[in-house]
Amino acid sequence: MHLLSQTRVAILIVLRSRLPWLSGFFLLALCLIAYLAAQFSGRQPATVALDIGLSFIRLALPIATIVITQQLLSAEFERRYIYNSITYPNSRRTLLFGRLTAGFIITLSLLLILSTALALIVWLISGSYPQGTPVALGPPYIIVVAFIGLDLLLINTAAALLATIASSPSIVLVGTLGFVFAARSFSAIVELLTLDSGIVSNAESYRFNLSLLKYILPDLGALDIRAIALYGGLRDLPLDWHWSVLSALTYIIALIALSDRALQCKRFN
């Protein structure tokens, strides 16, 4: 019961902040970017619109998540609301879990809104030019969006952990963005370095050291399976997709446990 009321309060806090404006801006920007990107493609305008739109969603929503987390956790510590928030019957744990759940719900609803808008735009664009390989806006697109949702949940928990241990909200912004970029790019860079070894002097050791990151960071690049929606079919689904999902889920659980522990031990003074 406490968890539910905590979640409700947290959602109200976010809705009263500037996030609705930010989401409106994201929606407009998404429509404009997808439409304009389609103009630059000769053979596959709908695919390019979908591609760029998904990229935009994957870049914009982590920022929204960070803003939400700053609002729900960092502001709490900074403005000393926490003394009120953890009075009986609320425990630190229900506070954290309520806030996290609220963050999840809002992020996922934002994802739902943006991805529906994108599907609509791409559907409009694909009506204007019949492509050789049409985009798949049915189940493949839903799967792609679900994977992006998982990616966002992980980013949300990472931001929550940083917010509980950090003393300033800007650390949440910088730290989470750094985490996102590193986790998304390292596997692709490792793979590309095998193709193009001329870029660094000692590519082999570089690649080895970079691949050690996979024991520390989750491979968010593997959660980007948009090829199935872009090129119309589940045939492009990577074979080890369930392992990627499982590893992301375990990482999420570990991060939640860690932030719970961090909040339990936090001293407020």
Next chain:
Amino acid sequence: MSRKKPLLAALLGFSLFACIEAWRDLQPALTNPQLTSARVVISAPLLVALHGGDRFLAADLEAIRLAATGMDERGVDTDYLIRAQREVARLNACHEDNYYLANGLLTWGGAVDEGNEILRAALQCRFWDEFPAFFYGVNLAFFQHNNDEAARVLELGASRSTHNAAAMQKLAIMLRSERFADERLALNYLTQQRDAAADPKLRDMLSKRVIRLQGLIDLRTAQQRYEAAHGALSELEQLVTAGLLAELPIDPLRLGYELRNGRIELKKLKIAGLEEQP
């Protein structure tokens, strides 16, 4: 008074700064020897890092950049396109615009190997798409005279295609049969392929080629008999006037036959500007 001092100091600083810049403007410019280098192409691993770990976005933006710049005098040349399109192919080999542009701009613009490399990547990545197979097969046969590999690629394309399967199968069979110097062997080969063809469209197209080749064989036998009796043949009509043939065979492809260096050959399709190619 003390409150105006910092303002005065700031004003002094800014005016000194402006004076120094004005003085430097008057000096003869110290120019380095002009380093004209080609347009920058960032390597694929770095592009991924620069685009926030998003290789699809990086590929799209690079493809848009190279499609929008085109060729001009400002450092954009085939060399730039070769490097840029290779990076896009590494980031997302399935990119349709990229392989299409690579075929048009690189392969037919002289960079055959580089264009084919991108087509080969697209052929693997887009395992449902017949067009990279068609382009790559035609390039292999036309530029590199590798008919075996070309026929294999075209058959792969035919297996992926629904509407063009017959045409591509036909092309593959023609490429294989051209290796046979002996036209009778080629005829056997073609007839076998025709009889084995399940697709009525393909069977029809192959029959025309069988009839065409049969006409050539008839002409050559008649030529041998004519030359044994009358000496060298100078015109095809002499075969009819000598009574060796009732009439000249009709080519169902309407290209016809010609006497080239004393030997009867199939007339080739003339494509403007391409006869001079090696």
